[in-house]
Amino acid sequence: MTEKIRRFLDERRPATPCLVVDLDVIEDNYSNLHRLLPAAKIFYAVKANPMPDVVARLNALGSSFDTASRGEIELVLDQGADPANVSFGNTIKKETDIATAYALGVRLFAFDSEAELEKLARSAPGSRVFCRVLVECEGAEWPLSRKFGCTPQMAADLMVKAREKGLDPYGISFHVGSQQTDLGQWDKAVGGVASLFSILRERDVELRMINLGGGFPAKYRADVPPLEAYAAAVMDAIYNHFGNAIPDIIIEPGRSMAGDAGILQTEVVLISKKDEAEDKRWIYLDVGKFSGLAETMDEAIKYRLRTPHDGGATAPVILAGPTCDSADILYEKASYELPVDLKIGDKIEILATGAYTTSYSSVNFNGFAPLNTICI
Amino acid sequence: MTEKIRRFLDERRPATPCLVVDLDVIEDNYSNLHRLLPAAKIFYAVKANPMPDVVARLNALGSSFDTASRGEIELVLDQGADPANVSFGNTIKKETDIATAYALGVRLFAFDSEAELEKLARSAPGSRVFCRVLVECEGAEWPLSRKFGCTPQMAADLMVKAREKGLDPYGISFHVGSQQTDLGQWDKAVGGVASLFSILRERDVELRMINLGGGFPAKYRADVPPLEAYAAAVMDAIYNHFGNAIPDIIIEPGRSMAGDAGILQTEVVLISKKDEAEDKRWIYLDVGKFSGLAETMDEAIKYRLRTPHDGGATAPVILAGPTCDSADILYEKASYELPVDLKIGDKIEILATGAYTTSYSSVNFNGFAPLNTICI
Numbered sequence: 001m002t003e004k005i006r007r008f009l010d011e012r013r014p015a016t017p018c019l020v021v022d023l024d025v026i027e028d029n030y031s032n033l034h035r036l037l038p039a040a041k042i043f044y045a046v047k048a049n050p051m052p053d054v055v056a057r058l059n060a061l062g063s064s065f066d067t068a069s070r071g072e073i074e075l076v077l078d079q080g081a082d083p084a085n086v087s088f089g090n091t092i093k094k095e096t097d098i099a100t101a102y103a104l105g106v107r108l109f110a111f112d113s114e115a116e117l118e119k120l121a122r123s124a125p126g127s128r129v130f131c132r133v134l135v136e137c138e139g140a141e142w143p144l145s146r147k148f149g150c151t152p153q154m155a156a157d158l159m160v161k162a163r164e165k166g167l168d169p170y171g172i173s174f175h176v177g178s179q180q181t182d183l184g185q186w187d188k189a190v191g192g193v194a195s196l197f198s199i200l201r202e203r204d205v206e207l208r209m210i211n212l213g214g215g216f217p218a219k220y221r222a223d224v225p226p227l228e229a230y231a232a233a234v235m236d237a238i239y240n241h242f243g244n245a246i247p248d249i250i251i252e253p254g255r256s257m258a259g260d261a262g263i264l265q266t267e268v269v270l271i272s273k274k275d276e277a278e279d280k281r282w283i284y285l286d287v288g289k290f291s292g293l294a295e296t297m298d299e300a301i302k303y304r305l306r307t308p309h310d311g312g313a314t315a316p317v318i319l320a321g322p323t324c325d326s327a328d329i330l331y332e333k334a335s336y337e338l339p340v341d342l343k344i345g346d347k348i349e350i351l352a353t354g355a356y357t358t359s360y361s362s363v364n365f366n367g368f369a370p371l372n373t374i375c376i
Numbered sequence: 377m378t379e380k381i382r383r384f385l386d387e388r389r390p391a392t393p394c395l396v397v398d399l400d401v402i403e404d405n406y407s408n409l410h411r412l413l414p415a416a417k418i419f420y421a422v423k424a425n426p427m428p429d430v431v432a433r434l435n436a437l438g439s440s441f442d443t444a445s446r447g448e449i450e451l452v453l454d455q456g457a458d459p460a461n462v463s464f465g466n467t468i469k470k471e472t473d474i475a476t477a478y479a480l481g482v483r484l485f486a487f488d489s490e491a492e493l494e495k496l497a498r499s500a501p502g503s504r505v506f507c508r509v510l511v512e513c514e515g516a517e518w519p520l521s522r523k524f525g526c527t528p529q530m531a532a533d534l535m536v537k538a539r540e541k542g543l544d545p546y547g548i549s550f551h552v553g554s555q556q557t558d559l560g561q562w563d564k565a566v567g568g569v570a571s572l573f574s575i576l577r578e579r580d581v582e583l584r585m586i587n588l589g590g591g592f593p594a595k596y597r598a599d600v601p602p603l604e605a606y607a608a609a610v611m612d613a614i615y616n617h618f619g620n621a622i623p624d625i626i627i628e629p630g631r632s633m634a635g636d637a638g639i640l641q642t643e644v645v646l647i648s649k650k651d652e653a654e655d656k657r658w659i660y661l662d663v664g665k666f667s668g669l670a671e672t673m674d675e676a677i678k679y680r681l682r683t684p685h686d687g688g689a690t691a692p693v694i695l696a697g698p699t700c701d702s703a704d705i706l707y708e709k710a711s712y713e714l715p716v717d718l719k720i721g722d723k724i725e726i727l728a729t730g731a732y733t734t735s736y737s738s739v740n741f742n743g744f745a746p747l748n749t750i751c752i
Contacts, residue, residue: 071743367447
């Protein structure tokens, strides 16, 4: 909680639920990351928080942008981004959207399959392309499925094909899983990419870029290593596997850039028990899974909470959202405790909610408006 | 797929993804249910599909409305509903929203806790109230948690308190789980409610209403009993436990009213494999978990699909949405097969998507627009 957000909440008293994002925190996060990883080019993962003010601030700082759709490309260009600094990082793209991106000046594209490569060859001729490879990603709180990436062997074949089709086989990307806390995962993944560089060199394809994806964490309930440790782990892995021949490095931070910049203020709507004999209170908030807290799915992301009664005695609670959907429970198994003095009408602050919240809000599920978000 | 929707899709060729809802199907569903359960008053669960046209059509047919929020109450009143036919069915309500509903003329409210009862006594004096009780709900495809309802014993105490506080202790509600396919669940639940009627009669509280909630299914991939069987099971249970002293009956259908009225047309964006040696294709659509298909969470609701190549040879697939979110996978474990001839750009129709789809869409996750929905 920054002083600026504190003051805003105290003075403006916005209707809840409300997410307040401090742009200065995002600026600090960008500057820190840039300082710690000067060799890397930062492509902000717009999907983490696509508020125009966030994009504009990062653009002013010199950030590049990792985009997931035509909509996000148009958004960042509207905020003044140079298309030369935009990556169309989704491996799943309609060919019409590729053509639109190309027409807008975007020349950097992700892919992980032959069919996508063919679309790119047709509709983004000559562009730089990078292939996403599958990596094991143990240790991530929001682990990745096999949805993105192909095996390294397939990636090698596809990069050769990329050159044959007139594209520029620029590099390899991977993602160790969002909110990755096991630093050893980086070395393993970078090692795999370095092998691909060697294999492709033998096939006369000279890769020049490694895209480390995202994965740097925000601070939720559990402790995470400091950003310094991440940066060191990443650079150690690169020196270890590439020696002095350091390729271009791209990173795509989202959560670590915007997460701790946001505070979500919510109100306690109801406190109840299912039975007089039960010890656990149910605490119902005016925000839930369908109005911004989608990442509580399977209780994956465990946010920190602040209440007006912190410091007093606590007792176990189940936390739930306000909709009539019985799946709209935030934490039932995650052993949350809240002050016994908590009462209906109290404001609770949910910390580090600047990433992957607002844009997940449903349009109007149960008649509730999307999460109101204010950048200050 | 109705002729009307078929013609609309063929002639208008709307951009995908697009949900088309046939209002005549909703009208048929309402009329059928009304014919099969003439003793019951139908409160359409607005949350299932809150399109104004859907509400307007049902209002013209004489339906009442079960609402989850102030937003939904304003929506149905805007469509001409009489507030006397509106229930504020969410047990989690801000007191300011209760007061607004009361000022708008709503006089029927749900609750399941003492704190909520106190809010109602203060801000909706004299209103009819019903208490939701917890029931076991085996057999539902979208099972309910313990989020709503209290134990029958607590419900009895609260109904006595309701009268003491000047409210009208009208009845008891329960919910057997959405998409409930085990008809025996109704008898068990109705029996529990009948016991509560007896217990409260001894405490001089004369309940007059049983609210059966929703739970009638739509037809997805698995077969479901016909609506006739549901209606018979429900009425048998009521005669069995209430004899000739039939109380007012309320039902709150949502899925069974709107589900099969909608067809979602989507486009195949990409077909790929992760490795040449793999047999399963990944099929990526232009709609996913965050743009309308939220109920594929944990692969709970298994929609039927129609493709232009139906009838030909099929092979196993994994179905996924278009976002960069690795959780945006529709079916990986549910053993879907699709034609081997399927190709990028083909249109696929996802059937029975009229309920619990559009309103779940995220506002702009990954820069994708909410699901475009057209009522015809």
